[in-house]
Every structure is written in C-alpha cells, then in structure tokens.
Amino acid sequence: MAKLFINENKQAGHINAEIYGHFAEHLGRCIYGGIYVGEDKAIPNTNGMRNDVIAALKEINVPVLRWPGGCFADEYHWKDGIGPKEKRKKMINTHWGGVVEDNSFGTHEFMELCKQLGCKTYVNGNLGSGTVQEMSEWVEYMTFDGVSPMADLRKENGQEEAWKVDYFGVGNENWGCGGNMRPEYYADEYRRYQTYVRNYKAGDEIKKICCGANSGDYDWTDKVLKVTHENTPPHLHGFMDGLSLHYYTVPNNWTTKGSATDFTKEMWYQTLNKALFMETLVSRHEAIMDQYDPERKIAMVVDEWGCWYDVEPGTNPGFLYQQNTMRDALVAGITLNIFNKHCNRVKMANLAQMVNVLQSVILTEGEKMILTPTYHIFHMYRCHQEATLLESYIKTTEIGIEEEYKVPNLHESVSKDKDGVIHITLNNLSLTESYDIETILTEKNIIDVKADILTNDMAAHNTFSNPNQVKIQPFTEIEITGREITFQIPPCSVMKISIH
Structure with a gap:
C-alpha cells in the first residue's frame, strides 16, 4: 500500500490562480472559428465571441489569457487591428499556415474576450520587428486615461475608458522566431524597450515579463539576468516582474513527433517521462534566478507549455490541430502538480493553446464544440487556485x-x-x-x-x-x-x- x-499544519506557499492560465495565438483556428466568429455569424455569440466556448471556459475559472502570440507577436503591428473592421489591413500569416490574417480580432476584441471571461490580461508586445515607439504607443493606447494622441484614438474607436493591462511581455522567443538574438543583445534591448512600457495610473501597474529560455538553455537565463541586473538599483529587480520559460512535451523528436491518438505503450511512458522533465527545468532555472534574485521578487512564468504532436491527418500543417487523449490528461495533471509544488517561484503558466491548437482544452468544428481530457483536468484542478500549498x-x-x-x-x-x-x-x-x-x-x-x-x-x-x-x-x-x-x-x- x-x-x-x-x-x-505546514504551509509551503501560495498557489497563484495564474498558474492555471491560458494562451491564444493568431494560429490556425484558435481565435478565428474557435473563440471568435464575428458579430454577424449564425453561431450564437456575444460581440463576436462564441457563447458555448465562453461558457465552458468560465467553468474552469480562466485566470489570465496571453495574446497575440507566440511567434505571431513579434510580427504583429497593433494599429492594423483597430478601427472599422472593413478598413483594417490584411496580411499573410507567414508563421502559421500562410493564410490571410484580416485583423478583425485586435486589441478591442481581446479586451472584450477577457471581459467576458472575467480574466486578467497578458499582452505580448512586438520587440522582434517592432519599434520602441510602436510598443510605447500601444501601452498608451490601452492604459492612458488622460489627453494624448493614443488615448484620443482609442476613444475615437469606441472605448472611452482605459483598460487594465495586468501583464506585458516584452518580446517572445527572441532567441528564435522573435529575432534570433543572443542573450546579451536581447537583454540590452529588453532594458531599452521596457523603459517605455509606462505605468500611467497608480495602483494599476503593469507587470513586465522578460523573454526567458527555451527549455534547458540555462545560459540564456544566466546571461539575461546578468545584463539586466548590471548597474540596476536592487529594488528594480532587473527591470522585470517575471521571466518566461517555454517547454513542450514532444514524445519522439521534433522531426517525427508522433500521432496524438495512435501510439504505443512505450510512447505513453516516453511522453510522461518528458513531461516530468519540467521538474528539472523549473528547479535548475529557479536555482539560477535565486543567484540574482534571492528574495524571489521575479516570477517564473511558464507561458508556453503542453504536448506537441503531428497534426491530424488532412489538416493544414501550419494550424497545429491535434486531438487530445488520456495521455494529455496525465501530462496536464503532472505538470500542474509540478507548478503547484514550485509556487514560491512559478507565479504564472499558460497552456498552449486554448482552442483547436496543440494541447487545447476545447475543440470546435463549425457550430459543434467538445471538451478535451485536458479541459477536465483544469476543471478538477481549479480547486488549487489561490489556495495554500x-x-x-x-x-x-x-x-x-x-x-x-x-x-x-x-x-x-x-x-x-x-x-x-x-x-x-x-x-x-x-x-x-x-x-x-x-x-x-x-x-x-x-x-x-x-x-x-x-x-x-x-x-x-x-x-x-x-x-x-x-x-x-x-x-x-x-x-x-x-x-x-x-x-x-x-x-x-x-x-x-x-x-x-
């Protein structure tokens, strides 16, 4: 037995609700068709958001949502996604499937989505191909309540009051799709860009997230923290509130990942073994962070995690649409247990992704919707949100x-x-x-x-x-x-x- x-009687830490966060990228059918169908569609919706999907997501108490990417974030220019929809620029989504992005889901729509979900907002800015001015103006557009060009533009577009941006990511995967940068270069760019992510309202401070490592790249964590902490007042903690970490559970290898539903018993254990590697990653990155931040003022933010398999046969390879089995349920259960046990450093995590992409909690097909085994894990585990470990x-x-x-x-x-x-x-x-x-x-x-x-x-x-x-x-x-x-x-x- x-x-x-x-x-x-032994309290081991506080489990932030944000550990149970989610991620929605302009990728495949995550947003378009999955969450957002537009106001004029037959599928029942409220201001364009699918009623069935919103109701299901509210049942699992989604605490925070990250958007617009992912790799898409570092080629996203926010002004393309505001104003009358018929006048918004169209572009090709070169990262994901080569399809047309019509920008009908932009800043206003994201804020409406978070309002309907009752969750916090995590906006990822464009450092890879965007300018400091562009990022600064986006923050001003979203959060400034006074008189300014961007605040006036927001009001012209129908939003009188400023929104609350809870978290702002300064770039995404800048070691790869976000610019192929060296850690020292990115750290200097981070110092520059974050300067202009201003807090316009006392009490509504934006928590800034610095781009952290890809999986076991411990050198990235060390060098980014070293540069951001150089000649920095201790109370600023390297100009950041959080440092991200990305890790995907890939059962075979990145070339032949394997099927989401057709796998052997050997691959079952191989997948769970790789999911358990999250414990090693969190512990080792945590140890590096402790050297620069012994008081643990900087959160570890695992803002992309989950299983990544081959896409379902017959679907667009760039849409990353995959099924979800009991294997995914166990991966989710293991991973969330690990985050719980490291809650003194891990303060937020974001499953990749919310709907129709990778290890999603919901799948849709036209007007139909199903809940995945991973959804049920988040439903069971919601009891841990804001609880004491x-x-x-x-x-x-x-x-x-x-x-x-x-x-x-x-x-x-x-x-x-x-x-x-x-x-x-x-x-x-x-x-x-x-x-x-x-x-x-x-x-x-x-x-x-x-x-x-x-x-x-x-x-x-x-x-x-x-x-x-x-x-x-x-x-x-x-x-x-x-x-x-x-x-x-x-x-x-x-x-x-x-x-x-």
Missing part, C-alpha cells in the same frame, strides 16, 4: 517499459483553500496497475470526503460524434478512519479528493 502523508509526500516506485523512460507510478500535490478544505490531486501513471492508497493527515480528524476521477484507456478521446467518451465521474469508494482515508486508484487516471 502506498502512503500519502499530508502535514496540514501543503507539505505532502508519497512514496513511489519506478515503472515503465524502457529503462531510459522510467517514471514514478504516482504523482501528487495538495493544497488547502480559504474555507479550510484540503484538496489532493493524484495521478496514476501506470497503464496496468491499480494502487491501494493510504492518506494520513497530521492532526485533522476527517469529517467527510468527496472525490472525482478521470480515467479511461490510454488513447481514449472525445470526438464530435462521441463527445463524452472521456469525462469526470464521481468516485465514492473511499473509507474514512479518523485521520486516514484509504482507497484504490485505477490505472491511467487522475483523481481529485476533497477532505472536509
């Missing part, structure tokens, strides 16, 4: 088929919400074995327990003809004895257990 120990430990054993890709059989995190309810999220990574679990609390006598489970075959997924193949089910086979609960977790499953 595996024992899960929880010290409910508790000290926990579970003894595990290594499982798997290939020695190189062994994984622990179990993976967990535990928190306590504002009402004192303890929430456990537990993953069984085994494809074949159930495990008896004994959960022991330090002092608390358990009054009641409620639990949900997501489980199915490894490649099970929802389709438009069978949208409920994978769904959350109540789990009742739990015994309570004083400070302990016992139950059996089935293979290939994720559980949420709430202890009252």
